[in-house]
Amino acid sequence: MIRLLAGAAVLVMLLRPEWMEPLLAPLTRNGAPAIYTQSSLLGLTLLHLALVAAATLASALVAVALAVLVTRRAGAEFRPLARTITQVGQTLPPVAVLALAVPMLGFGTWPTLLALFLYGMLPIFENALTALSGLPPPVAEAARAMGYTPRQRLLKIELPLALPVILAGVRLSAVIALSTAAIGSTVAARTLGEVIIAGLVTNNPAFVVQGGLLVGLIAILLSDALTVLERRVSPYGSSGTRA
């Protein structure tokens, strides 16, 4: 029910932004416009989502690769290093990473991608690590009995079993990235943060509410969609998630 409302609200805000005018107009002063029209909200939303998708995908690939590496016997040595990197990645404030990256990477998309990528690795890595470390002994036994090579065992048993837990980490990362990406607009990345900043700069709360609400509602929908996906891929049905 709440989902339907959120979905409908997002659609209205994106496709028929002028319908929101009566709600947002009381927030403006001195006849300032209530609806952001400097660029299309739909376009900004798509750019915002693309940025989040790219960063989360990069975090997921690196984090899962690291987790697979450190759970093999040959890579166990790298475990402390991988832990340190992912933990420091999340401890570094994204705003600071963004600002520090600008002199090297320039303004716009790249510093934002870097900040989101670093910030998003930890939840996926930790979940992948937990899921890949705990193969139930009977399953491991069965794999050995069937003569699986370590590679087959990883691809056909461990990863499929770990998938829902990994996806739970991806969901967490994606939702955090979605609301953090807005900060990217302080260094000129094209995201919905632009709308919020336009509101801050021109002292127009209607823009701030518009941008903020849109990101918040999309975050709820995204989280729900990924939860559904998690249940879909769970080999145990709907109760397979751990984190």
Added chain:
Amino acid sequence: MRIDRPGLVLAALGAAAMPLPFMQFRANRIVAGEAMAMPVWAIAAACVLLAIGAFRLPQVWRLGAAAVGIGLLIWLVGDMATGLDAPPAARASPGSGLWLLLGVFALLLADAITKMRPGLRMQTAILILACAAMAIVLVSGHLADVSVMREYAARSDIFASHARRHLLLAFGSLTAALAVGVPLGIWLHRERTARPSVMGTLNLVQTLPSLALFGMMIPLLSWVAASVPGAAALGIAGIGFAPALIALFLYSLLPVVGNTVVGLDGASPEAREAGRGMGMTPWQVLSRVSIPLALPVIVAAVRIVLVQNIGLAVIAGLIGGGGFGTFVFQGLAQNAADLILLGAIPTVVMALVAGIALDLVVKALQR
């Protein structure tokens, strides 16, 4: 002698960083710079140190090599900047090669420390030692001619007040979140029916981008300042400190309330039963049994919130709330990298130190 493979990877990364510009020299802070390379002797020394890290030597050696490496780099930066004997407007800033090498040595240090499996006391001692070393380097004035420190020298008076403001934002919002969130968590622990609505609301707050939450506080507080008698006299205004503090407070509530509930729910029923059996009142069971058992989980929330708020407090700089964000956004607006560093480096150091220190507290409580 056997190879330490993580050490080998780090050494390769370090070697790749050496040809990159070690420092950038610019006649003033806006013009394009010329790159300065690392002196040959320093490259040789760094290679030896990285090689020590790449072999399976006793971890103390690897730790020592990493510490000497970091010391060498910092000494070299100060020495090269001073050696230029440049006019005050000139800027000698750290280059990408230096940052990468510092990162490599820091990772080597962390790898060696983890593999030494130090006890809690030892870890605390290392953290204090590292902080003391940073303080000594800063106080000694050896880095005075490096760009960031020149920016600092030009603003030393306002730097202190922005630092205080930043700390006040981070710790003030944390304190307020604990004062409200822990009792709220205790209440939710008992009133299960109220959970979905309260947690749902707090979750919703968390999904709003920080930028928007800061922004929404501005009209709200201007309205309060204008319409509630006495509010303006208390310093409540639409722009500045108050909206930043309240936005950070709202962001902190979910971790505090959530972890308090989880911690209290997790306190074993047997322990609570035993408390009741000893004739404790419900209040005594809560304060003497459940809360102490839940404490590590609650402190874990303090860790999350403090690290998060130290970072988010930067955004206060965007709405006139002060703090290190002021320098960051001034630097971004003027395209002055050194000014960005002046705001970003203290933020990063504070977040890292707070994160490591509170991790130690959580571990100490779990024992």
